[in-house]
Amino acid sequence: MAVDMSHYTAIILIAVDHSEPAEFAFMWYHDFIHKPEYYVVLLYCTDQDDQEIRDASPGRTKKIVTELEEKMKKIEDKFGHLMEITGIKGKIRKGTGKPGEAIVKAANDEGATMIITGSRGLGKIKRAFVHSVSDYVVHNSKVPVITCRKH
Template sequence: MAEDDKPDMSNFRVIVLLAVDETEYSEYAFNWYRDFVHRPGNFLVLLHCTDHDYQSMRDASPGQTKTMIVELTEKMKFIEDKFGQLMNHAGISGRIQRGSGKPGEAIIKAANDEGASMIVTGTRGHGKIKRTFLGSVSDYVVHHSPVPVIICRKH
């Protein structure tokens, strides 16, 4: 989205960045934000990060690459439709933005670019060992964020 295409957010007191994906944890984080944090003056930026393996795409055959792109496009449309409907139903002002690359880094970059006052994200609640090997997006965000972070953990 070009700089000129951004909606005028000067009337909003608080810009909140909410990181989403196709999981139930993101929907839980959205609902938690809606129920406990959202105020009429807030502007919500929903960020979906495409975390695909560029190396796999480069190494794939043309047919496999086409399949990967179709799957990614369908996934993004599903997320945008789902969260767009949730925002409309809740009467929340905002927009959906696509990010790319490593999700943690994309979230921090978007928060800085948008002038976010806070970041809200869900967590899958991986155990200590899995988090050590796979890393944790929420851990990365907490340790690198310039603004407060709310992590919504679904029980």
């Protein structure tokens, strides 16, 4: 079903997952930025390696797909409920591939005017080895990015 976007003045993409930082980022957006004329796209990126699915046996593939569907259902239930109780209009979609790349691609595809992400607060050394998703998004996005970090 197509959504009439003519009465929305901004499209905000919020990257979500099962973590506390993701919920914090959603609530921070609600408390400090949200306006009724903003449309929100919640993006859940699976951390599944597509190559692993292609190389898996049929039984393993079925298990991986089932696990991904269960994770997506939990995200839809949790954040769908949060959207409902906060009055935020929008949708939840799944991203594929490396999370940072998927977030930037989805923001471009959706015509987002801003991206909101949580942060797990990795230190400088760990971030250098782990390659922070939020760092990738900040450095590759064409639109402003707010990275929310709970202190």
